[in-house]
Each structure stands twice: as C-alpha cells, then as structure tokens.
Amino acid sequence: MASQEVLREEPSRGSFINDPRVRGIFFQAVVVVVLVAGVWWIAHNVIDNLTRLRIASGFGFLKGRAGFDISESAIAYSSDSTYGRAILVGFLNTVIVAVVGIITATIIGFIVGIGRLSQNWLIRKICTVYVEVFRNIPPLLVIFFWYSGVLAVLPPPRESINLPFGSFLNQRGFYFPRAVWGDGSWLIFVALLVGIAMAWFVARKARQRQMATGQQFPVFWTSAAVIVGLPLLAYVLSGFPLSFDYPKQSTFNLTGGFQVRPEFLSLYLALSCYTAAFIAEIVRAGIRGVSKGQTEAAGALGLRPGSILRLVVVPQAMRIVIPPLTSQYLNLTKNSSLAIAIGYPDLTATAGTVLNQTGQAVEGVVIMMVIYLAISLLTSLVMNWFNAKMALVER
C-alpha cells in the first residue's frame, strides 16, 4: 500500500498529453460539448419546424376527440373518445396479443424443442424441419402468409367451415360459442378461487410433511380434484347459471358467438409459430446443457425416466433456459408491432394514426418508445425475479 502511494505521488515521466486520465477527461469533455451542441442544434431545428408548421407541442392533444374508429377494442371506445383513450386501446391490444402469443409460443416451443432431442428419428426430423423453416424467414412474411395466404382464401360466411363445439371458421375469422354467465355465477368464481387457495395450502403442507417425515401425499390429484370439483359443485348448487351463445348462420353472416377477427388470428398464429422456433432451440440447448452425469446419477438412485426429467433435468435446464427465453418474450412483444402491416390496431398502429392526424410527431414517437420500454423493463423485472428464484442456491 505504502509503496503504491509513493509511486502515485511521483511526477509522471511522460508528457502531460500522454496521461490516460487527462486524455480521458479531455475526450469526455469533447463528447459532452459535441453532444450538447448537437442536442441544442436539433432542439432549435425542431422548435423552428414546429412553429413553422403551427403545431403546438405538449401532451394536451391527448384530450382531443380522436374521430377514428378502432376495429378491435377491449374497453369501450368510439370515435368520440379521446386520443389518449385510443392509445390506451392500442396498448391493451398489444398486451393481449403478446400474452396469448407468449403462452402459445412457449407451449409449441417446448414440445418442438424436446421433440428435437427425442429418441425417435421421425419426430426429430419433423421438429428440425419446423425450426429451420421458421427461423429463416421474416416474421412479417409469416404474418402475411396467414393473413393473405390462408385466412383470406377461406370460404365466405355462407359456406363457413364447421368445427367441433359449435365453432365456425370463415373469411371473417373464427367464431366460437360465447359463455353467458347467469345469476349466481359469482359463486362459481368464488369456488374456483377457494379451490386454488386450498390447492396451494395442501401443496405447502404436503411439502412440509415430506420434509419432516418423508411421507408423500398425492398433491396433484388432490389439487386437481379441489380446483375442478369445487366450481362444479358451485355450478350445480347455484342452479346451472352458465349457458352458451352459439354462433348461428344467417343469410349473409354469422350472428352471435364470439368472433376472433382474421387480423388478430393471423398475428397471433404467426408470432406464436415464429417465436416457437427460437424457443425450441433455447429449450434444446438448455436440456443438452445439463451434463449427462446428472441423468445417470439420477438413474443410479433408482428414479424412473419421468421422474429424472421432472426432478433432475428440467430444474437445471430451466436455469440455462430462462435468460434467453426472456429476450424471446421481449422479441415477441416487440414483433407484435408488425400488426400495423395487416391492420390490427396495436399500440404502434393507433399511436401512428394519432401521430398522423395531429402532427404531434415528437410526442407520438416518445409515447410509443416510453410504453415499449416500460413493457420491456417490466418483463425483464418479472423474468429476473423468476430467474433469481430458480437460480442455484449456493452457500
């Protein structure tokens, strides 16, 4: 320590210019000056341009009347609503398609990823073809393929394709029965919540008992019975309040039921198929990343193949899988902005319309960026928390 102090106090032998610290400060000062000058110049230009185009800056425009319709909306919206509400509708649509897309992509991805490691040659090849096809074409093309190549050439409503459970498929989308909740159906939801709470409680108790005594308890079957049984019981007790509104053929269209529009359907299918190919590769890498010794050791302990996978391989593979999986989820969310190409009113599409109508380019782009950044950060936070929970607990 002392010798270092002495060394540091010694005057540097080289020239003042060659001192890395001085150089560092100098370069940073240059960067700051250039940056400030650039920002000032840009700000000056922006203000100039805005005054010339007579656009008032600020977010006051969000309260103005939107005046355009949105085909799909999770909340009440009409053309009389405000610009702010239009952007909110877009945001909700983005969230909806991202969430269902993530769930489907994860399921397909895990199946295909495990399939690529299967003992079965045929299954392996089929999964490889799937991954290699979808990984190497642009997501936008997949969206167009579903939209113009598949869904647009379906038969018109009068010749709808009948599907099981009273659902229909035609040019205008996918129709399925809508559940109509009658009086007293709140009891079913309460029963469901109680069931989930009970299942959680049983699982906790069972684990404690197994830790203490080594006795196992059939947690899965008990939970399933409680979660399914209680709502069923409530359904019977409250006098069968649930009925279905089936889509019906009328002269020109289908009436009733729940309609999923082709825009949503093609975006959702394309994002799921595309992202699933990447998730499959991540899952494959994760499972292969677990060393063979682990499987063999588990086998030597007498675990059955299913248990080996569930108790030994998957928990370790998850640690490798989660970080890249997070970025795939974020990619899917960002790719959902491709909706604009087929007219699904997501955040980018509605904010783009607002931007075009009001001319508030700066504010519009800023809103878009802030919302996407917020979604990204939130997803990262949740996945980091999950990752920390799954991480190897070391001393």
Next chain:
Amino acid sequence: MQEHDMSWVRAEMALAEPAPAGVAGFQAWVRKNLIASTGDTIMTIAGIALVVMILPQIINWAFINAVWTGPDRTACATVAQGGVQPEGWTGACWAFVNAKFGQFMVGRYPIEERWRPILVAILFVALLVPMLIPKVPRKGLNAILLFFALPIVAFILLVGGMFGLPHVETSLWGGLLVTLSLSFVGIAVSLPLGIVLALGRRSKMPIIKTLCVIFIETVRGIPLITVLFFASVMLPLFLPEGVSFDKFLRALIGVSLFAAAYMAEVVRGGLQAIPKGQYEGADSLGLGYWQKMYLIVMPQALKLVIPGIVNTFIGMFKDTSLVIIISMFDLLGIVKQNFSDPNWATAQTARSGLIFAAFIFWLFCFGMSRYSMFTERRLDTGHKR
C-alpha cells in the same frame, strides 16, 4: 520335440464376424429409432400420419398441379372464377412469379436501365465468393474492394446522375435490390459501430459509458418499426428547413443504428469472455488502448461470438422486410404490392408469391447460418471454454 511340432501361431487376423442382426443394419436402426417402446411406436405412427397427410398435398400444390407459365390470371383461376382450370383445382401459380420476376428483383427500376443492378449483382458475387472461400489468397485486397470500392461503384451505377448515366430515384428501387442493399450497408455499418459501442460500454470513462448504455438499452427496448417511424417522421423535424434527405437513406440509418445496438451486446459478450490476463498481458507489453484492442482482444473476442454476430446479421436481413411500413418496397413489399394487380388476382396468387419470397429469404438466411457454422469450425483452435 513333439511338443514343438504341436505349437501353432496364427499369422493373420481372423475375419471380423458381422454384427448380430439385432444391433446393426436397417432392422436394428428401425428398432432403435422408430419403435423402441410403445410410446415411441405411437409417436412414429402419428408422425407418419402427419407426413402422409401433409407432404402429398404440398407436393401436389407446389409441383404437380402448379401452373408454371401463363399470360394472366386466367391461367391460375378455375372456370367459375373466369379462368381455365377445372372446378376444385388448387395449385401454385408460379406463372405469377414468372411474370413479375423482374419486378421482384429490382422493383420499378426502369427496364432499359436494368443492366445496372445486374452488373452490380455480378460484381458483388464476383467479390463475395472469393471472400468466403478460405483458400483464395489476397483477402486484404478483396476486403478493400468489397467493402470500400464496391459500395462506391454500386452507388454510382445504381443512383446514376454522373458519367452519362441517367439518374434513377431511390423511390423506384424495390425488390431484392432494396433488401440486399439495405442489409449489405447495415452489416457493413453495424459491425464497426457495434464494436465501438461495446468498447464504450466497457470503457472506464463514466460519461461515454453512460451514453453507450442509454443508446444500447433504448434501442434494444423498442421495436424496429418505432425506430423506422423515428427515422422517417422525426429526422425531417431535426434538420433545418429545406434540408431533407432520401427516404432510402433514412431507412438505412434506422436499420443500421438498430442492428448496431444488438451487435454491441453480442460483442460485449465476447469481450467479457476474454480473461483479464490477456488485457494485462497486452498492457505489460506496453501496447496502447487501440493497439491492445486491435491486436490482442478483438481477434479473440470476435472469434468467440461469430454465431452471435451472424445471428444478428440474419435478424437484420429479415428485419429489412419491415421497411414496407414506411412505404418502401423490398422483396416482401413488392410481392405484397403485386397481389393487388387485377391481372393476377386469384385465390392462389398471394400464397404463391409469399412462398416464393419465403424461399428467397430462407435461402439467404440458411446459407448465412451454415457458413457461420463452417467458419466457427474452421477457426476453432480448441481454446473455447
């Protein structure tokens, strides 16, 4: 003596017996790979059912029933739709792709000037192929020609307006020409820019580090469409009145900056994987910062992250298709635009056009990923951890 006569030494090896039927040969392969267990057999049957269901349909559609040549939509429409095909016919309409092939390649580039993009394409291939084959010598000269001379020549040829070549607006460009030029420039710009950003992010100077982190994380957090919006809507506002630049250039800037942020993270991964001893070794040799990076760190770091770099390239190549949003027509955009051509509007047109575009994209991306695997193996010195 007698004993000596009885002794016997075998002079040659006995011939190897063939493996038992159960462990080698076709039968064993089938048993191991297709019907190892009951579950396996069920999966095999399901797989065969899937293939039998789908494959003949695809082959029928794409080859047997396909229409390869034809003057207009009648060739690909059924009688009821006003065409020549029998009722219930479905097949690919390659005639559409055939008729529009020129457009799909270069967009609305004037027909009498089309030799210019073709010449550029020939030059590009002539320079790229020797660059990719490791055995061909003079890589340095080749790289200079490919990355410095070719862009200049290509610019002069494609844009024109000098040396007696008529000027061609970039708004007339389209098809594969736009896709390839956007991705080539994007690749050429994003790699060096990404390296600089990655070095900045690992720099010890707080201001530079902060700026790099803000740039990288912001760009990575937003979709490319937003960046393109930014480039097409905001850039004109940032410039003084009267100054504006080409839409094509704006898209180029957007795509390059976007790819650079992703590239920076890939390169940073490589930088982090280099042991500290390498940095310290370079320091103790008296190398300056740039010498240290250029001679010691980067060659090792970049080699480690080749797959990541190529993945970013592939991602960018696919992402160029998004320029359709700011109404530019790359390969996908021009294919989509041609769906609305009334001369070719049939039920099969969209499908055929999209599958053709998908095939082209697939060829490029698959080629890139295979080449990266090849390079990875070639450069592997066994030091990888």
